[in-house]
Amino acid sequence: MSAPLVLFSFSMLTVVLTLAFRNDTRAASTLASVGTLISALFIFFVPIDQAAEIFGNTFRLEPDWRLLGRALVLDQVTQPMVGFLYLSASFLLLPAWLAGGSRYIPALAVVMSTAAGAALMARPFLYAAIFIEFTAIVAGLILVTRKTPRNLGALRLLTLYTLGMLIILITGWLLDQGGITSATTGMINRATMIMIFGIAVLILVPPFHIWLINASTEANPYALSFVVITLQSSALFFLLRFLDVYPWLRENQLTFQSIRAGGMVCLIVGVLFAAGQRDLRKVLAYMIVADIGFALLSTGVGTSAGYQLALGMTASRIVSLGVLSLGLSLLIEPSPAGPIVYDSSAGSVMARLAVFVGMLSISGFPLTAGFPGRWSLMTVLMDSGSINAYLGFVTYLSLSVVTLWWGYKLFRGGIRGGWMQVSLENSFLLLGVAVIFLLGLFPQLTYPWIVELVSGLTRLFG
Numbered sequence: 001m002s003a004p005l006v007l008f009s010f011s012m013l014t015v016v017l018t019l020a021f022r023n024d025t026r027a028a029s030t031l032a033s034v035g036t037l038i039s040a041l042f043i044f045f046v047p048i049d050q051a052a053e054i055f056g057n058t059f060r061l062e063p064d065w066r067l068l069g070r071a072l073v074l075d076q077v078t079q080p081m082v083g084f085l086y087l088s089a090s091f092l093l094l095p096a097w098l099a100g101g102s103r104y105i106p107a108l109a110v111v112m113s114t115a116a117g118a119a120l121m122a123r124p125f126l127y128a129a130i131f132i133e134f135t136a137i138v139a140g141l142i143l144v145t146r147k148t149p150r151n152l153g154a155l156r157l158l159t160l161y162t163l164g165m166l167i168i169l170i171t172g173w174l175l176d177q178g179g180i181t182s183a184t185t186g187m188i189n190r191a192t193m194i195m196i197f198g199i200a201v202l203i204l205v206p207p208f209h210i211w212l213i214n215a216s217t218e219a220n221p222y223a224l225s226f227v228v229i230t231l232q233s234s235a236l237f238f239l240l241r242f243l244d245v246y247p248w249l250r251e252n253q254l255t256f257q258s259i260r261a262g263g264m265v266c267l268i269v270g271v272l273f274a275a276g277q278r279d280l281r282k283v284l285a286y287m288i289v290a291d292i293g294f295a296l297l298s299t300g301v302g303t304s305a306g307y308q309l310a311l312g313m314t315a316s317r318i319v320s321l322g323v324l325s326l327g328l329s330l331l332i333e334p335s336p337a338g339p340i341v342y343d344s345s346a347g348s349v350m351a352r353l354a355v356f357v358g359m360l361s362i363s364g365f366p367l368t369a370g371f372p373g374r375w376s377l378m379t380v381l382m383d384s385g386s387i388n389a390y391l392g393f394v395t396y397l398s399l400s401v402v403t404l405w406w407g408y409k410l411f412r413g414g415i416r417g418g419w420m421q422v423s424l425e426n427s428f429l430l431l432g433v434a435v436i437f438l439l440g441l442f443p444q445l446t447y448p449w450i451v452e453l454v455s456g457l458t459r460l461f462g
Helices: 003-020 025-045 078-093 105-121 125-143 152-177 185-202 210-218 221-245 253-275 280-300 304-329 349-362 371-384 387-411 424-441 447-454
Strands: 051-054 057-060 064-067 070-073 332-334 340-342
Touching: 003 025, 003 064, 003 070, 003 105, 025 078, 025 105, 070 105, 078 105, 078 221, 078 304, 078 447, 105 125, 105 221, 125 152, 125 221, 152 185, 152 210, 185 221, 185 253, 210 221, 210 280, 221 280, 221 304, 253 280, 253 387, 280 304, 280 349, 280 371, 280 387, 304 349, 304 371, 304 424, 304 447, 349 387, 349 424, 371 387
Parallel strands: none
Antiparallel strands: 051 057, 064 070, 332 340
């Protein structure tokens, strides 16, 4: 029996059950969360490509599933990465019903996680482009709602990811047909730039972030966060896999120079535009761009410590962005004209607190989940003495100032009575805030485990 086939079949069963309960968003979200959690546990704990015994019967799960002459492979390299996607989906889907949005979001979220995982498992490399495009299509469906049927952000996302798919196809053809070796310097540089350009599209390096800005004011914030987290996590895994598979790529200084340059562009654009926004939803979008910049800077260091920091910041982004977007979803309401509107004085104090703490964590404020990764990155950059160190530190401080200013705007109306009212809504928000501070105080709870996600990339971490 094939492990990818079992995973795909169970995922589709989860989708069917979730659709059956689509009119009960709480039940649909719970089913989707439990289903993706079971899938993650299957990936992490069920032995693959080795004999196992259950109730006296011996069975063996094969790591590959042949499909139309190609293969989906769930081996020691892809196993933890795909498991991470399912686990993050489970975490985000459990309270998804509180955020509102389309009743089809839980089912579509499971489909998106499955498609992103299939892209990582695809062999050969060219086959991944199909799943990347399908992931973008499903992401667009998640962003579109009845209130915003003409979602410009979703259309731009699909357009840009189609461009990224074409670039990946060109890169794959070049790698298969170009005969790249350590002696073909010109070919190496061309292949490197094409591949980096494709990754820039997938990972939202400006100007390819434009769909995110449109979607921030048109889509449900929590749905948008799920889409961003899934796309960014899979894009980072793709980048690390490329560096591991192709020695000429990681030995070429142009690769890491380009990655660092992309990171600085993300930081500068994210901070400058976040500081000039009056709409908190757009501030969130630009803070995401800046957060991606920090992850790219870490990867661009070109060392195992840098890769580990990038992965750690990806994990903290899930908690930070999840809490922030859930709180923000409770501060917005539909307008008669269609799009959602935002009022910083509306909503419960707990919702505003969740938004503020989430922003603190994304900006890397001390005692929050985002701080250990940011501070470690600043230390690594300062030791190098490069211009990136000073620019990174300035943008780090600027992002914190923007966050504190919005904290003032969120709470300048004072605290009303009854804000500690016991409810599921407040319970989820309070739990999320507590997790952010817990991971800020004890980063060792997640960072060692996150590093294991890429333990199969032996050339990078061996």
